[in-house]
Amino acid sequence: xxxxxxxxxxxxxxxxxxxxxxxxxxxxxxxxxxxxxxxxxxxxxxxxxxxxxxxxxxxxxxxxxxxxxxxxxxxxxxxxxxxxxxxxxxxxxxxxxxxxxxxxxxxxxxxxxxxxxxxxxxxxxxxxxxxxxxxxxxxxxxxxxxxxxxxxxxxxxxxxxxxx
Numbered sequence: 158x159x160x161x162x163x164x165x166x167x168x169x170x171x172x173x174x175x176x177x178x179x180x181x182x183x184x185x186x187x188x189x190x191x192x193x194x195x196x197x198x199x200x201x202x203x204x205x206x207x208x209x210x211x212x213x214x215x216x217x218x219x220x221x222x223x224x225x226x227x228x229x230x231x232x233x234x235x236x237x238x239x240x241x242x243x244x245x246x247x248x249x250x251x252x253x254x255x256x257x258x259x260x261x262x263x264x265x266x267x268x269x270x271x272x273x274x275x276x277x278x279x280x281x282x283x284x285x286x287x288x289x290x291x292x293x294x295x296x297x298x299x300x301x302x303x304x305x306x307x308x309x310x311x312x313x314x315x316x317x318x319x320x321x
Contacts, residue, residue, distance in 0.1 A: 160253040164232060165284055166245040168216045168224065172284045174277065179289045181233040181240070183248045196298040200244060205233055209309050211302055212242040218296070236290045239303055259286070271295060
């Protein structure tokens, strides 16, 4: 039997998890450059290790409240060719959860919560699994944000080539 290795984090008073295969790093919340007219869930853009990334607030996505606090963290995630930051109230731990404690969620067919894929039922806690690829694809305006990020990367490459 295999285990699910996940990063566990908190939004509102609930615990959620994302598979480590999507997580590049966990960072402190740094300065974000707010961009007018972006969807409400986008905090803005920030540079991380030389790359420009959109920062999305998971608390705003799920609960319509900003994830502001001293323990707030940004999970840097890679989904296909799209890298972004997901701001959460607190990144708690990395867990190896036995597969027999993970139950598939029947809400996958419910369009508003398709990104909730499973629930881990541990002794003193329940952790809801989120699929970052389904989450990203479900967000309004994400196509335009992805296109903008591709354009920015192309401009950076062109500037780099012109310097050479």
